Amino acid sequence: MLLELKRKKPEDVLELIKDGADLIVPLANGEPSTILDVIEEHAMSLSNVRIHQMHPLRERKYMWGEYGNNLRHVSYFLSGAVRKAYLAGKCDLVPNHFHEVPKLMRTKTKASLIIAQASPVDEHGYFSLGTNADYTSTFIGKAPFFLEVNKQMPRTYGGNQIHVSQIEGYIEVDYPLADAKNPVITEEDKQIASQIVDRIPNGATIQMGIGAIPNAIVAFLQNHKHLGIHTELLSDGAIELIESGVVDGSQKMNLPGKIVTTFCLGSKTLYDFIDQNGGIEMMPVDYVNDPRVIAKEDCMISMNATTDVDFLGQCASETIGGKYYSSSGGQADFARGALFSKNGKGFICLHSTAKNGEISRIKPQLSVGSAVTTSKNDVDHVVTEYGVAELRGATIAERTKRLIAIAHPKFRDELTFEARKLGFL
Structure with missing residues (x-):
């Protein structure tokens, strides 16, 4: 009635x-x-x-x-x-x-x-x-x-x-949901993914977004065991890990055995997968993305993308060339949560160059107008196809050297010159 x-x-x-x-x-x-x-x-x-x-x-x-x-x-x-x-x-x-x-x-x-x-x-x-x-x-x-x-x-x-x-x-x-097309995975994406996977232990809880790099990571995780998922966004990449048994959530602290997320976006395959799936727990974002909740996981692995990183380690992930493109989303939420997690790790990923190799994405200073999404104090690892720069606890000089080392080789001399001008080296 x-x-x-x-x-x-x-x-x-x-x-x-x-x-x-x-x-x-x-x-x-x-x-x-x-x-x-x-x-x-x-x-x-x-x-x-x-x-x-x-x-x-x-x-x-x-x-x-x-x-x-x-x-x-x-x-x-x-x-x-x-x-x-x-x-x-x-x-x-x-x-x-x-x-x-x-x-x-x-x-x-x-x-x-x-x-x-x-x-x-x-x-x-x-x-x-x-x-x-x-x-x-x-x-x-x-x-x-x-x-x-x-x-x-x-x-x-x-x-x-x-x-x-x-x-x-x-x-x-009665109308179909919007699809998010799977991006093309490049060799650079695979190289970045392979370097992150080596640092993800069995039993870790992972957060991964949508895009080529997260999808590339899935292919490298097939030999892992007892992974958990606690992520703001659940996309198609997670299905293979769940169905193969790589993800069972048995070592999670928050809702053990459950895949925890706050929204799903992908293909019809994903929407069919989540339909009446009791293993997936849709929770409010002020729970899923709360750094205090994230930090309760014993080994939280956060993986996100950025557009530019400067020598201090500041990540501008919501602007391009100083103009707004998106917003902060949950990047800083998970970066902070992973740092407070016991054995947690955070990874910020980016290709080393933009505009067909014409511009380095690792910069002495961010472009005018850029918004800092993840602060220098919250960044743990920065990853390009050329390697991983560990920034947590590193001095400004150490950060600068490590970031230059993972920049595209053709920009390293120029970046070193600019670093000396700034007094960072």
């Missing part, structure tokens, strides 16, 4: 949006496209409404400021859908560490309404937020929800369950 009462039409969401409302939308496939279409179609009847979201999948007119103050986008992590609009000054970006986003949204917004995609209801009256827990799940029972129930959204378990009594309403849709 209650389920039928909560069934709505898409336009019914408009009755829940008051002047000055702050709407919160999940990242990636948690984004409710049909509901957002309706809100955008009626944007000129709204007043001072803001949509708060990380990593949107679809470019929209409100991101470009086409509705003025009626409807405005506030980003917490830029994606390809919103990057150009932000650089053109048409929407806003809030600096953050991923684990802090729920608190920021609770304290700095009204959290007027959460609109999210969900899986179909189960026999007990519960929906699942499917591919997501992220910051959205922290509002379950604490803020009003309006759901877009998609027949193709997988049912997952963990802290992302919401009962029909906890929602204002829902609509039903």
